[in-house]
Amino acid sequence: MKIRLLPPNMVNQIAAGEVVERPASAVKELVENSIDAGAGKIDIVLRNGGQTYLSVTDDGHGMTKEELSFSMERHATSKLPDDNLENIVTLGFRGEALPSIGSVSRVVLTSRAFGSQEGWQLRVDGGKKFESKPAAHPQGTSVEVRDLFYATPARLKFLKTERTEMNHTTDAVKRLAMAHPNIAFTLFNGERHILKVSCSQGDFISTRLDRVDAIMGNEFGLNALTIDAEREGLRLTGHAGLPTLNRGNASLQYLFVNDRSVRDKSFFGAVRGAYRDFLAHDRYPLLALFLEVPPDALDVNVHPAKTEVRFRDPGLVRGLIVSALKYALAGAGHRASTTVSQAALGAFQSPINKQLFVQSAQRANVTNGFPEASGYSPPGSATSALANLDHSPSAKAEIEIDGNRGTNENFGDYPLGAARGQLHETYIVSQTTDSIVIVDQHAAHERLVYEEMKATMNSEGVRRQGLLIPEIVELDEVAAEKIVEKSGELEEMGLVLETFGPGTVVVREVPALLGEINIQGLIKDLADEIVELDDTLSLKSRLADVCSTMACHGSVRAGRRLNGGEMNALLRQMEATPHSGQCNHGRPTYVELKLTDIEKLFGRR
């Protein structure tokens, strides 16, 4: 067989294999074109999850007849005005999307250019272009794609169910919509309305928060911290959820680089690093972060679908993300997410419809109403308290500190208020000017002790136990090199190692805190993490584990009776300690019930 040039249509189909993976990627490419065309409103309609029909209509600057014809040629683009790949300011630039889509489906392009009086329509069937003809169209462009992948049956077979494909499309559109709050989006599947966000006016950051809320849910908006940090020309803005608002997977973590949604491993690593102290390892925070990077410090020409980017200085980006998140979280102090109190409120049930006298049945009912999974066991219910009138609080704060009642009253001005009593020897109830606060004494104190230990460790350094027989660990060469590069950072955490021939490191000292440990395992975990996420999480988390176990043993247990002075002291310490709003596993240490919420419970509002 001789080597020959492939026919252009073949080339387009091959390119389509990379660019147009599924309906969602076609939608993404088309919507990006619309955004680059300066659209203010983008409407997306799909049928059968986009397999039989999808269309994207915008009100951007449109195309003339000549442009229309050119647009279906490979590597034809209106972007890259100065032919410079170093300075990409548009979402697209490869000039591949339209011809690729055109080569595998039946496309109808209709457009009227800005200022022009006439609209034109162009039809392309499996890469075959027909004559353009005049057509009626408002200013802007609409692209209709029918029978996607009919020309590449192999790809057609690989499509998943309509539902799955639709989920992918929704996710793609959501990402685009989050990054562009000044554009209105609608998304329909057949007659079903999937997403509708209108464009809002006002300050960019706040409009974006509105947009992010609209997409990630109102809950996120209420519990988000605003991030705004800048370092060496990089700017990170966006919103990060409080640790007490978390999920079982990382699907609600969004990173946008120059308004382009990116899935970057090191980003997920940085997020894990920043939240490490507040969440169990299998819980993930919610966030939407927007990174602005000078175009020349970034290479987006890595992946045809552009879901990956390369930074000129990945360490700087990582550092910026971690420090910005940590800073914001530290600022959040003892704040716990409002969802917690919402959940608690939901658990309270009004006794109106229940037979107060049928006690046993009643109790079973009420207990079922409490969310067991939240790990928060409520201090008795309204009804059981009624049934057992002789139940008195474990301790009453006011009685204990009657002598200085004046000061007690003033405590009401503190964020966590004045302690009013202890219930079930486990929960401290306090009163602020406008709410009731219930504190889990063990979780709260544990966190306080833990934070104190961490502070000591940071100020005094980690003590290191020398190894009599240095441990030799074999790794692959890249991993060994990377881990040795980090040796300075590791030494601060008590692990001293050095290189020992290619692909081998020798460990000389280990953190004394860890006692006798599986060094081989630790080093291998660390090496994997450093290669993958550029972080030393496993060592940090092991040290933290020891600290938290010690903190757990060294703290006030549930079931211990506290007097008023002790309770107030605990509340004041919580206010003064960063991150005291959640325990080491992301569970809240206290719940705040606003007076307005309580009034709602009683039907006063």
Next chain:
Amino acid sequence: MKLTIERGMLLKMLTHIQSVVERRNTIPILSNVKFDAPDENLSLNATDMDLDIVETVPADVEVHGTTTAPAHTLFDIVRRLPEGSQVKLESTGDSGSLVLTSGRSRFTLTCLPTEDFPILSSGELPYNFNISAGNLRDVIDCTRFAISTEETRYYLNGIYLHEAVKVKEPVLRAVATDGHRLASVEVPRPEGAEGMPGIIIPRKTVTELRKLIEETSEDIAIAMSDTKIRFSFEGTVLTSKLIDGTFPDYDRVIPTANDKVLEVDTKSFADAIGRVSAISTEKSRTVKLALANDNLTLSASSSENDLAVEELSVNYKAEEMEIGFNSRYLQDITQQISGPSARLTLADAASPTLVQEVGDESVLYVLMPMRV
């Protein structure tokens, strides 16, 4: 099987036996103890497949026979029987149960077939020698605290026993280390041990053996190959598998060039460490040793900046230096030193330190310092 035995004697046997038997077993028969009354003796046998113990005592046997019964249950029963009572054990081959009667108490225990009871085949044990119980106790006591508990370095989870030559004298040397400290002890090589392979005796075996030889004054007969070891004395036979691994070349970590010699009074040194370290709240209780001419200052601090300082007059002529240790490690060592004074030979704050009893060259400890 039918026999009568005095409660105290049975209890003593069961005490030894049940500690070999694991609390939870996936193979039911391993929870059982095997009774065997072939003649005028009763022998009890238990195993965890790595370690096997057999104890034999005279008993009043009426009918010969064998059976197996749950070890921990039996132990709990016999322990609660009144002192000095006679225990009657009877099993009928067909019903599969063991009936234990004592006074007015009667227990019926379900048995498992004797044929299922695993026998730890010892194979050929070509090396045989005797060692006095006292010597063996010393060897174990001086080394076992340093045995590693870290499972991944399984070859450190035991005592390394091997033949060595010291100043032309052939010796039997036992070494244990957990990577942070090392203990080594020597006894003159017993006759019959020449040419023996270096073996690693597992931690559990060491613990059980130490309990068994607590009171005996007899010589312990040791027989071994390179995979098994057997200790026999006074009707007790303990057979154990050995750890199949290579003990690291520990000789290299025993410092020979350390030049700073510190001699302390063992008791006051140990007491001072105990007092000073009481202040540190952290897990690794660091104690700092500051050495000057004939003066040792021990100090420790806590994270709350509490401070403890104690001075000791010692024998030290070298230049001034400071070094930190894990106080628990130091105490482990000082506890084993029975003589009035101990000698620490140091190099610098980052190098291993050698600890020995003054006048006893047979035992040595090596300790890695802690860095602050």
